[in-house]
Amino acid sequence: MYKIPGQLTSARNTGVETLATIANAAFAGAERMTALNLNAARTFLEDSAANTRALVAVRGVQGFVSLQNKLAKPGLEKAAAYSRSARQIAAETREALSEVMERQVSRLDRKPGKAA
Numbered sequence: 001m002y003k004i005p006g007q008l009t010s011a012r013n014t015g016v017e018t019l020a021t022i023a024n025a026a027f028a029g030a031e032r033m034t035a036l037n038l039n040a041a042r043t044f045l046e047d048s049a050a051n052t053r054a055l056v057a058v059r060g061v062q063g064f065v066s067l068q069n070k071l072a073k074p075g076l077e078k079a080a081a082y083s084r085s086a087r088q089i090a091a092e093t094r095e096a097l098s099e100v101m102e103r104q105v106s107r108l109d110r111k112p113g114k115a116a
Contacts, residue, residue: 014107021100029093036089040082047075 051071058064 018100018104022097025093025096025100028096029089032089032093033086036082036085040078043078047078 054067054071055064058067
């Protein structure tokens with residue numbers, strides 16, 4: 001007789017599924033960023049301890065300059081690697097969310113009775 005209750009139930013279920021998919025994608029991205037940040041913090045602490053031990057062992061200005069030059073490059077490389085990883089995680093999360101939204105828009109475009 002009336003199709004509206006069934007349509008409302010279907011729309012509600014689709015909405016719940018879409019929200020769950022969005023939440024899962026967002027949490028996966030946040031989880032990856034958290035892991036990246038924890039690993040970066042751990043590495044930073046380990047490197048800081050090693051660098052402090054090396055600094056304490058330095059004798060003279062020339063040794064200090066030499067140590068500074070030796071430590072600068074790995075630090076910059078690690079910062080660049082962190083930045084690349086963070087950008088990759090953000091891009092992959094954005095892509096996953098975009099796919100969900102594109103599927104949702106596609107479903108809406110296919111709905112029967114849609115005004116053109």
